[in-house]
Amino acid sequence: MEDACIDWCYDRYEDGKFGDQKYLDDWTTRFKGVHVLEHLGGGLASWNVEQWPFVSKNGNKILFKDNDRNVNFEAVFYHFHHVRFFKNDIVDLGWRHPTMPVVANLYVPYIIELARVEELVKSIDATFNIPLQDFKLIKSEGLKNKIKYLIKVIYRYNVFNTKKLIAKYSKS
Secondary structure, three states, X not given: OHHHHHHOOOOOEEOOEEOOOHHHXXXXXXXXXXXXXXXXXXXXXXXXXXXXXXXXXXXXXXXXXXXXXXXXXXXXXXXXOOOEEEOOOEEEOOOOOXXXXXXHHHHHHHHHHHHHHHHHHHXXXXXXXXXXXXXXXXXXXXXXXXXXXXHHHHHOOOEEEHHHHHHHHOOO
């Protein structure tokens, strides 16, 4: 099974595969003991989290609501897809725009933890440096991506000042 993870992984659809996900579709029949995770809180991500309204956060327990079944469920893990950091304290959360409760309760703690770990690494190795680009210098390939990029540049859609975002939503 480990070999299948690295056998094919491209950003294109081909023979029923796409990236690091589509090729997983047949694993429940191909490999013994593999099953689909049924807990809604496992695998939350920018592309699916908005279908479930945010309910509350109490410590590390974050709840969402499944309106179809009228039940709350706990977030187990979140896929922070496409989070990018740039010079001048800019963070880009990707093309999909999560609601501000999701940003405040999932992304902000993640950003704070990344900053904490970065400082820890720097305390061990003073030469450690993460080279960051200017946000305005990012170039996109293809007309669709260039239009999306232009919209982001003009409207700053889903792009935040990291320090302001943390100051506004951090409870520490």
